Amino acid sequence: MSTPTVPMRRRPIIGWGLHDGLVVARRNLIQTIRVPELLFFSIVQPVIFVLLFAFVFGGAIPIPGADPSAAPDASIYRQYLMPGIFGQTVAFASAASTVGLAEDMHRGIIDRFRSLPMASGGVLLGRTFADATRQILVLTVLSITGLLIGWRINNGIVDAIYAYLLLLLFAYTVSWVGSWIGLYMPNPETAQTAGLVWLFPLTFLSNAFVPITAMPTWLQPIAQWNPISSLVLATRELFGNPTGTIGEAWPQQHPFAYTIISCVVLIAIFAPLAVRRYRRATAR
Amino acid sequence: MSDIIVAVGLVKKFGDVVALDGLDLRVPEGTVYGLLGPNGAGKTTCVRILTTLLKPDAGAATVAGFDVVKRPNAVRRVIGLTGQYAAVDEYLSGRENLRMFGDLYHLAPGYVKERSQELLERFDLADAADRSLRTYSGGMRRRLDLAASLIAKPRILFLDEPTTGLDPRSRIGLWEVIKDLVADGTTVLLTTQYLDEADQLAEDIVVIDHGRVIAHGTSDALKDQVGGDRLEVIVDGREAVVTAVEALRPLATGEVLAEVADHRVVAPVSGGSTVLVDAIRALDAAGVRVEDVALRRPTLDDVFLSLTGHAAEEES
Incomplete structure (x- = not known):
């Protein structure tokens, strides 16, 4: 019997890893469009957070350092709140990666991917890329919600673009963490919980919703070094929103640099861990 | 190859x-x-x-x-x-x-x-x-x-x-x-x-x-490997089952099984279709009325059962 020959694609300029990543990302983004319910609720959840925090806690959380005579407190809190919500929302993007990969494993599609002669990082590259890309839409809807309740971009369009890019970089980073967790999950139901559980302490032990100065003294260093705090602080500065009192720790003094360093370090740790795990992952 | x-x-x-x-x-x-x-x-x-x-x-x-x-x-x-x-x-x-x-x-x-x-x-x-x-x-x-x-x-x-x-x-x-x-x-x-x-x-x-x-x-x-064919006979009553087992025993290559409730007798045989003719003659001589008779190949189920001692589709 002669071996059937099939015409192969020429090696693309971007390399096979990125090529495979884009193929899988396209698949994941098509899923997003085909299941509008999921997209809808992933947008509705942060919008509800905005409304709850703005109208329930809004008047009760004073922002130190803000000029009390400038406007009523609730309005200042809304300016303060929105970058916090942005930060929390992009951090929660990682849960989608956790659940998505757990589902793929459960359905046996990871087995099939692994039996293909594709780059071993391709599936994870596609997953993280698609999950971060989806955040563009989520951030757009959130920004419009913010604008409607009185949040403003005060520092011009260039700084605002930097702020959004920083948020997307962070979304991409946590997607790698979420992917790594997802590959350990025995089923999608467990992933649903495990994907979220670490995010609550991470986002609440930060300056996202309340100023760090309002926390117990022993918690403050943790909050100051939390990458979410530097992300949110950098975003506040770039949008020209009230920042509250800025802490003494280095990350608080250099939030933009610290956020980028955190992202680079986290990807350098979790991407190889996730790829290693992927090579052994199999449906059960 | x-x-x-x-x-x-x-x-x-x-x-x-x-x-x-x-x-x-x-x-x-x-x-x-x-x-x-x-x-x-x-x-x-x-x-x-x-x-x-x-x-x-x-x-x-x-x-x-x-x-x-x-x-x-x-x-x-x-x-x-x-x-x-x-x-x-x-x-x-x-x-x-x-x-x-x-x-x-x-x-x-x-x-x-x-x-x-x-x-x-x-x-x-x-x-x-x-x-x-x-x-x-x-x-x-x-x-x-x-x-x-x-x-x-x-x-x-x-x-x-x-x-x-x-x-x-x-x-x-x-x-x-x-x-x-x-x-x-x-x-x-x-x-x-x-x-x-x-x-x-x-x-x-x-x-x-x-x-x-x-x-x-x-x-x-x-x-x-399980051995030859299976001769399956359905007789017209419970009492005839015992007679049929006796009549078929000389032709069988192994143990003759009786399923009394179904009026069924199964005998492992070899020798192809001639054994079928012999079987009908033997049953007729013993006065057994035969309702149905068939010669079948063992199924893989028979194979599995004899190899592993348990059926294929039961949980092991």
């Missing part, structure tokens, strides 16, 4: 559970090879090692001459895998699924397009090609799954329980497709717990239990 899959002494343990306990396998090129065994016998573990998804704890295997541990990507280029679940994307259409897998095999885009259309037509999915898989039936999904594993014209196709959970009509449909593939020269390694499926498709059958090969041969050879 050369052996396209060779496995020697494969061992795989999951904690305390020994899934494979020194499994040997030689699959000649261009055949359908049936890997038969009950649940938990080690069939899926074997397929996962040969398709590079799992590493063996001991032993070695080559597929198309490539070592599965040392050259996994070379192996992946020549194989197709269809697992126990339809591992296709639920939200994409049939065509989009095939395009994705074709792209991931690094096939030329123009070829992927052509080959997808060809496969969709061949698997009777052309009308549903552009619909999301959520509208597909179980049988359609399995057919698409099989199409996806064929996109790169693999030399070796692994089918791990391809018809589990399908209705009889879809099963027979899938069998036809598999038969066509072999006619094209593809080597197929098929695992199944359905004995009739192995009987239908596989030329060579390996029976495994507890991670080891316990029998090997063609379907006919395995049946001969």
Whole structure:
């Protein structure tokens, strides 16, 4: 019997890893469009957070350092709140990666991917890329919600673009963490919980919703070094929103640099861990 | 013909559970090879090692001459895998699924397009090609799954329980497709717990239990191993059963079994149709009225029962 020959694609300029990543990302983004319910609720959840925090806690959380005579407190809190919500929302993007990969494993599609002669990082590259890309839409809807309740971009369009890019970089980073967790999950139901559980302490032990100065003294260093705090602080500065009192720790003094360093370090740790795990992952 | 899959002494343990306990396998090129065994016998573990998804704890295997541990990507280029679940994307259409897998095999885009259309037509999915898989039936999904594993014209196709959970009509449909593939020269390694499926498709059958090969041969050879044919007689009453057993005993090559409630007597015999004539004469001489008589080949169920001491489809 002669071996059937099939015409192969020429090696693309971007390399096979990125090529495979884009193929899988396209698949994941098509899923997003085909299941509008999921997209809808992933947008509705942060919008509800905005409304709850703005109208329930809004008047009760004073922002130190803000000029009390400038406007009523609730309005200042809304300016303060929105970058916090942005930060929390992009951090929660990682849960989608956790659940998505757990589902793929459960359905046996990871087995099939692994039996293909594709780059071993391709599936994870596609997953993280698609999950971060989806955040563009989520951030757009959130920004419009913010604008409607009185949040403003005060520092011009260039700084605002930097702020959004920083948020997307962070979304991409946590997607790698979420992917790594997802590959350990025995089923999608467990992933649903495990994907979220670490995010609550991470986002609440930060300056996202309340100023760090309002926390117990022993918690403050943790909050100051939390990458979410530097992300949110950098975003506040770039949008020209009230920042509250800025802490003494280095990350608080250099939030933009610290956020980028955190992202680079986290990807350098979790991407190889996730790829290693992927090579052994199999449906059960 | 050369052996396209060779496995020697494969061992795989999951904690305390020994899934494979020194499994040997030689699959000649261009055949359908049936890997038969009950649940938990080690069939899926074997397929996962040969398709590079799992590493063996001991032993070695080559597929198309490539070592599965040392050259996994070379192996992946020549194989197709269809697992126990339809591992296709639920939200994409049939065509989009095939395009994705074709792209991931690094096939030329123009070829992927052509080959997808060809496969969709061949698997009777052309009308549903552009619909999301959520509208597909179980049988359609399995057919698409099989199409996806064929996109790169693999030399070796692994089918791990391809018809589990399908209705009889879809099963027979899938069998036809598999038969066509072999006619094209593809080597197929098929695992199944359905004995009739192995009987239908596989030329060579390996029976495994507890991670080891316990029998090997063609379907006919395995049946001969159990011994000859089965003569089945239905008599007209309970009392006649005892008389019939006595009358058939001299003709039987083994123990004559009586199922009194069904008025049925089963005797292992050899000698083909002449024994049928002898049996009817003997029964007539003993005054037994026969309602039905048949000479049948032992089924793989008989084979399995005599080899393992338990039926194929019961949990082990």
